[in-house]
Amino acid sequence: MNRKVSRIGASTLMVSLPSKWCKMNGLKKGDDVEIAEKEATLLISAKGKLQGNEVTIHVNSIDDFARWSISIPYLEGCETIRVVSPDIRVLARAQDVAMGLLTGFEIIDIGKGYCTLKNVSRGIEEEFPALFNRMQALSIAMGESIIEAIELRNHDDLPSLLRMETLSNKLSLFCRRIIRSNRISNGYSLYSATGNLEAI
Secondary structure: OOOOOEEEOOOEEEOOOOHHHHHHOOOOOOOOEEEEEEOOEEEEEEHHHOEOOEEEEEOOOHHHOOOHHHHHHHHOOOOEEEEEOOOHHHHHHHHHHHHHHOOOEEEEEEEOOEEEEEEOOOOHHHHHHHHHHHHHHHHHHHHHHHHHHHHHOOHHHHHHHHHHHHHHHHHHHHHHHHHHHHOOOOHHHHHHHHHHHHHO
16 A cells, blocks of 8 residues: 655654544544554554454555564553454464464464464563573573684574574563563663663
8 A cells, every 4th residue: 555645844744544444443533553663664553443451453465464563562561462354374474473472372263364362371471580581691692603603604503593583582572571561670771671682
């Protein structure tokens, strides 16, 4: 879907939201939307669709799907994420993201044009210190393994390094989810540290 960028005032640019999407998400003038920014992509989420600890995400096609369309509600502490799409590839990708990155989440329902992901683990949040320490140790081990693989020109270790990277991403997302939803003391510092460790 293409939209024209309009100018309002001296320096403000604006893009209109599709009316069908606004109606589907119950948005009206004055409502807030959540905007996430990733390089050249913006993700606009309708806060109006967030009900309690549930969120529904509508995605038209695989071209419109981004991993963080699911990981943002996860980080925000949503307990149930429902993905609705006419494109079966979107639903398959959402399930892959859930299984690969969303600690504690399982696919609890699949039907024609939707899948539902739900947090099925409780109490694991108490393990935050151990998980945070594990993430730190994993980052150090990854760095050492990368340096060794480069020095020895050992390409056989690349699959192992990719698995370590996936685990690092998963731990980082989960730690940030715990920090955001449980209001841990020093939360801002820990949240920044967690993101920086994962980015290394």
